[in-house]
Amino acid sequence: MRLSRYFLPVLKQTPSEAQIPSHRLMLRAGMLRQEAAGIYAWLPLGHRVLKKIEQIVREEMDRAGAIELLMPTLQLADLWRESGRYDDYGKEMLRITDRHERELLFGPTNEEMITEIFRAYVHSYKDLPKNLYHIQWKFRDEQRPRFGVMRGREFLMKDAYSFDLDEAGGRRSYNQMFVAYLRTFARMGLTAIPMKAETGPIGGDLSHEFIVLAETGESAVFCDKRVLDLPIPGAGVDYDGDLTPIIKQWTTLYAATEDVHDAARYESEVSEDNRMTARGIEVGQVFFFGDKYSKPMKANVTGPDGVDRPVQMGSYGVGVSRLAGAIIEACHDDDGIIWPEAVAPFGVGIVNLRPGDAEVDAACAKAYDVLTAAGKEPLLDDTDERPGGKFATMDLIGLPWQLIIGPRGLKDGVVELKRRATGERRTLSLDDALTTIAG
RNA sequence: CGGAGUGUGGCUCAGUCUGGUAGAGCACCGCGUUCGGGACGCGGGGGUCGCAGGUUCGAAUCCUGCCACUCCGACCA
Numbered sequence: 001m002r003l004s005r006y007f008l009p010v011l012k013q014t015p016s017e018a019q020i021p022s023h024r025l026m027l028r029a030g031m032l033r034q035e036a037a038g039i040y041a042w043l044p045l046g047h048r049v050l051k052k053i054e055q056i057v058r059e060e061m062d063r064a065g066a067i068e069l070l071m072p073t074l075q076l077a078d079l080w081r082e083s084g085r086y087d088d089y090g091k092e093m094l095r096i097t098d099r100h101e102r103e104l105l106f107g108p109t110n111e112e113m114i115t116e117i118f119r120a121y122v123h124s125y126k127d128l129p130k131n132l133y134h135i136q137w138k139f140r141d142e143q144r145p146r147f148g149v150m151r152g153r154e155f156l157m158k159d160a161y162s163f164d165l166d167e168a169g170g171r172r173s174y175n176q177m178f179v180a181y182l183r184t185f186a187r188m189g190l191t192a193i194p195m196k197a198e199t200g201p202i203g204g205d206l207s208h209e210f211i212v213l214a215e216t217g218e219s220a221v222f223c224d225k226r227v228l229d230l231p232i233p234g235a236g237v238d239y240d241g242d243l244t245p246i247i248k249q250w251t252t253l254y255a256a257t258e259d260v261h262d263a264a265r266y267e268s269e270v271s272e273d274n275r276m277t278a279r280g281i282e283v284g285q286v287f288f289f290g291d292k293y294s295k296p297m298k299a300n301v302t303g304p305d306g307v308d309r310p311v312q313m314g315s316y317g318v319g320v321s322r323l324a325g326a327i328i329e330a331c332h333d334d335d336g337i338i339w340p341e342a343v344a345p346f347g348v349g350i351v352n353l354r355p356g357d358a359e360v361d362a363a364c365a366k367a368y369d370v371l372t373a374a375g376k377e378p379l380l381d382d383t384d385e386r387p388g389g390k391f392a393t394m395d396l397i398g399l400p401w402q403l404i405i406g407p408r409g410l411k412d413g414v415v416e417l418k419r420r421a422t423g424e425r426r427t428l429s430l431d432d433a434l435t436t437i438a439g
Numbered sequence: 440c441g442g443a444g445u446g447u448g449g450c451u452c453a454g455u456c457u458g459g460u461a462g463a464g465c466a467c468c469g470c471g472u473u474c475g476g477g478a479c480g481c482g483g484g485g486g487u488c489g490c491a492g493g494u495u496c497g498a499a500u501c502c503u504g505c506c507a508c509u510c511c512g513a514c515c516a
Contacts, residue, residue: 034508037509138516143440144513285516322516385477387474387475388475388478
């Protein structure tokens with residue numbers, strides 16, 4: 001992409017409403033525009049990041065055997081009356097009436113709808129297990145939206161729903177999602193730690209929140225720091241095999257958010273050397289809830305014994321739009337964002353320091369073509385802005401590499417290659433620079 | 440939902456107390472000088488001062504009502 005043809009409205013000054021780094025930087029880097037409290041337009045740069053995050057989530061869900069579909073944003077109130085949640089949900093639910101006076105709502109989640117879909121088609125244990133997911137916009141009319149996309153009212157979420165004949169099957173499905181989440185967040189360059197979460201009325205131990213560590217996180221977390229060294233399951237992990245050793249490994253060491261923190265247990269289980277207090281952001285949650293919805297909504301399946309029973313369900317959420325903010329919270333410095341490679345909107349920024357200079361233009365064109373062919377998605381700054389402004393913009397939008405090409409260097413046959421994450425700069429030939437980036 | 444604030448050009452803000460017919464910096468347009476870490480000069484465009492009433496000869500400024508947004512707390516992916 002050539003910057004001269006792109007739409008990247010960067011801000012020199014920080015809009016006064018933005019308090020935390022991710023919100024500030026998303027506005028300044030031209031990723032986001034607020035349209036109403038907690039409602040945002042995703043500008044081109046932000047949209048690219050959102051799509052990258054979404055795609056990683058999708059790939060890991062598919063790998064774990066989940067099946068994608070797409071449910072609507074609007075739902076009938078009657079569906080929610082079946083589960084009893086229409087009245088329970090309160091003002092956070094955005095209620096809408098259509099021209100026929102039918103009561104609708106903008107979905108805050110989809111348990112009811114997926115249960116309705118499932119019960120319409122699936123009646124036999126032979127069709128189990130199933131795991132269906134979608135990535136769709138949700139709306140929760142928060143009393144107090146804040147922190148940009150970290151707590152918006154409209155948000156993009158991946159939610160998966162598992163269906164099993166019995167609790168043992170449900171636990172297997174839960175474990176699959178647990179492992180998929182470990183991989184998903186690690187691929188985005190995040191350290192996400194599963195922590196025991198409150199399970200509500202169902203009880204049991206089958207709910208975990210995945211917490212990304214970031215200095216500006218919303219809640220305090222306490223954990224055994226050895227959890228940071230645990231291995232992430234590889235791409236070849238066998239989701240049909242026994243996943244319990246992995247789950248055990250990741251759930252044995254103490255890790256809890258302040259809500260469920262047990263100071264006495266923490267101090268008895270974790271040696272002083274290994275104690276770590278940090279702050280974190282919840283980016284995902286896995287939850288097994290059995291027949292909470294299938295029972296009132298009569299989503300029954302017939303078992304091998306010929307007996308009908310409510311299907312056993314779990315749900316698994318990932319805050320896709322929130323992750324964009326969480327990643328920035330975890331990855332930024334005073335100059336701007338520092339994107340992990342996997343979610344960077346562009347792989348490399350090529351800075352043309354003297355557009356119009358034939359030699360510089362030619363070198364930039366070559367770099368652009370080579371890097372494009374290598375799948376590095378370069379962003380070429382071919383604008384007339386002054387060098388200082390170009391450097392500041394590149395640091396702000398945080399692309400992993402900056403390839404700086406100007407007449408002064410070219411005279412000596414060299415360009416400058418800067419690594420955004422470390423600030424390290426190298427002076428080398430254009431070919432060597434391209435090899436370094438593409439390799 | 441309690442408490443506290445703020446709405447003035449695209450952004451950051453001054454002007455409001457003490458009413459007199461709208462400003463600065465940045466951004467934008469033109470010309471020129473510049474050009475390797477957010478340059479400078481000259482000229483220029485752009486604002487129903489959140490909305491609606493009211494007081495007044497006159498309202499960004501005073502009064503009333505409404506709306507939007509932000510912050511602290513409670514609540515939540």
